[in-house]
Structure formats: C-alpha cells, structure tokens
Amino acid sequence: MKNFMMLFHSEPNPEFNPTPEQIEEEVKAWQDWMGGIGAQGKLKNPGEALGFEGKTMHADGSITDGPYAEVKEIVGGFIIVSADSIEEAIQLSNGCPALSSGGKVEVRDIMVFDGM
C-alpha cells in the first residue's frame, strides 16, 4: 500500500450564500464520502479543509493577496488515502462532493525518502 494525497479543486462562487441547511447537507456529504473511504481502511489521514483567506509570497519578495495565482480555481482541502496504485486511488474519489459541485479531484503520490 502506498500513500496518496487527494487535493480538491473548486472555483469559489462569491455570490453563493448557503442556508444553514445547505451547509449541514454539504458537511454530511463530505463526511459520508470520507467515512466510505475510512470503512475500506484506506483513509490514512482525514486532512484539512481550507478557508478562503490566503496570501502568496513570490520569488522577488513581493506578497500578494489570495491563493489565486493565474487561475480562479483554489485548493479547498486535502486528505491522504492509501491504495495499491494511483489507479485505485483515483477511483476512491468517486462520489466526492467536490465533483458534484463542478470541482476536480487531483491525486498525487507521496514521495518516500529512504533513511530520512
């Protein structure tokens, strides 16, 4: 089994003001989906959800607001899963709530350094 990081990309919509029920629904959808990965024994780390505040440091020392570089898309959170292959890992993203709201899920292998 290897570990993979799953990154959730989405385009935030500043117009969208969810009701408490909608927030509750969204939270449940995420927890149910992650619970499903956990039930397979493949949730290595539940990761974190990221907020909208951000700053970026550039090579020339300048600091800009926001996590947005050139794209409007931001990383909304991550988890770490374990799977035999990257093909299996990407299949785990089936049913991810990020997908149902038009976002994307990116899976990356985590490098292992021997002796470090």
Add this chain to the structure above:
Amino acid sequence: MDDKQLSEIFKSEYSNLIAVLCNYYGLTDLQLAEDIVSDTFLRAMKAWSHKGIPEFPKAWLRKVAQNLLNEHYRRKKIYEEKITPELGARNQQINVIEITDKIIEDSQLQMIFVLCDPELNRESQLCIALRILCGFSIEEIARALLSNKETINKKIYRAKKAIKERNRIETSLTSSQYVSRLDNVLRVIYLMFNEGYYSSVNEENIRHEICWEAMRLSLFLSEQKIFPKQKIYALIALMCFHASRLDARTSGEKGDLLYHEQDKSKWNKDLIQKGRKYLNLSAAGNVVTKYHLEAAIAYWHTEEETKGKWNNILQLYNKLLTIEYSPIIAMNRTYALAHANSIDEAIQEAHKLELRDNHHYFCLLAELYHMNNNIDKEIEYLNKAIEFANKENEKELINDKLEKASR
C-alpha cells in the same frame, strides 16, 4: 460456611493482597505474592470451616498474609545469614505495619500500572489483568477466553516473567509515567470489557463479572487525582450504556441477541442514567477520543427511533473511522448507512469493504438484502456466511436465518 460468600471474599481480596504484598513490601516476585495469597486462602478455609467466617474476614486475611510474608522474610534472612553472613547484616529491615485501606488503594493503583505493561501482547495483558487485578481463577479465564488451562498458565507465566524483568529497572513509577501509561491501562480495561460483553461463550456469570470488574477498575481510576478525567469518564459512559443491555443481550436461547432483537424493557435504566451522567462529564474540555465517540454511539442506541438518530450514529462512525479503522466499525457504519441514507447506498458501500473471509461481513450483506426484500441474494450470502463461521452456535444462528428466508 457459605461457599458463595467465601468465593466472593476471596475474589475481591485476591488483587488487594497481591498489590499490597508487591508494592508495599517491595516484592518484585509476583509468583511469590501469589503463593502467599493462595496459602492465606488455604488457611482461611481450614480455620473458617470450623469456626465459621469471622466478623471481619478481610482484616483476618490481611493479617495472615502479612504474617506469612514476614515468615518468608525471616526464613530467607536466616538462610542468608548462614550462607552469606556478610550480606545478612545489610538485609533490609521489614517493619510490621497495619495494612490500611489507604495502603491498599495506593498499591492497587501501582499494580494496575505495572501490570498493564505496553510491552505485553493483547492476550497476555488480558490474562494477567483478569488473574491478578480481578482474581479470576485460571479455569475461569480459560472458559471466558475459549482456551484451556495449560495455554492460560503459560501466558501468565511468561507475562509475569517479563514484568519481573522490567521492574528491576522501573521500581516505582513517577506521576508523569502514570499519566503517560494511562492510555494503555484504559485500552486493557476496554479489552477486558469487550471480552466479557462480546464473548461467545455461554458462561453468563463469568461474562457479567468481567464487565463489572472492568467498570470497577475504571471507576477506581476516575477517583485518582493525578489523571485527566475526560477519557476515563468517556470509557465509563461507554461501559454503562453497553452494560445496561447486558441482561437483554444474553437472554437468548441460542447465543446473544442483537440490538434489534432485544427486549427493550430489559434494559437497565439506572445504568443508562449513569452513562448519561458520565458522558456529560466526559464532554468537559475539548478532548475527543474513540471512547467519546463510541460512548455517544451507545447513547444514541438507547434512544427511541427518530429521524435524526441514525444519521447521528452514522456521523459518529464516520468520525471514528478517521481515528481508527477496524472491520467491526466499518460494518457497523455500513449498517447505520442503510438506516440513515438508503439501503441501496449501504449495499453499494458494503461491497466495497471486501472483507472476504469474515462471516459477519456476509451476514451484513445478507441482512441488507433482506431489508431490500431480495431473498435470493439474502440466501446466497447466508450460505457464504456459513462457510466462514467456525463456531457451532454461530452456524446455528445463520441456519435459523436461512430457514426463515427459505420459507
């Protein structure tokens, strides 16, 4: 002489006496302590069979144990003085002191922490805790753990040896060591309780006693000032909720009754009340352990069926799976999913679990298909479950279900 009363006294005093002998007198030899305690009980049986049980039997036992230990040291001293006179002079002085309740309590505490040694494996830890902390006989332990006397004896022997070697280095624990070992102690108590609660043996009395002993130990820990309390309270709450269903659970003729098969009027309301009290106490502060989550799940199971109930249970299982994975948690979560979301979703998720050689898993699939009125699939999975069930009473239970489904 009342045999039942006698065995109760012996059982409850067993661990007290050993703890005092070991800790108060600095005895690192568990075997010697056990021998002295056995000798004490033997003398008590002889003396009491003529005169009846004395007014203060526990004090009587403590006095005799103390005398036997002193006698042992005297003999040892004489031996050492004769063989090695130069060492004899330096021999440690044994003061004869009354064994008080306070001394017993301190000794018990130290004993729990020495015995719940993180280096021991699960089974050895269970055996030694049941034997020394709870005073169960080797035979009772063998029956409770579905094993035989020889195996249990071997496990206990090896565990004692390991503990003795380690205690040469750790003669006494500091308060920070107590706190850092607490997690392991709680784990052993949790294992003990589960062993009593889920065991498939029909020895109802032993099973109940193991559960009560686990609760007694954790209540004892919760009274000690040095520990952070939330975790301990959560564990107590969890055990109270489970124990409240113990009578209802073990009242089936063929094996234990599952939650939905139990007669709810047999649930112990007093224990449910206590469970709630401790669950509330455990919520002070912001520590969330698996005991908190499991206690909260057990709490919801005591509640009436409401719309939110199963979703709460599902979310607690989801959370639990982020802390720890086990096939049982995964299966329970899937069952909760069927009630909270939909049976179809649960079936889909159940197939992803792939617990290929676990008969509980195939029973779960059969149950989900049963809920979905898919009798063919139910029978198919019950047949698979029978293949992997290895205990007779489990096979019988599955056969009963097969019969019902085929009608």
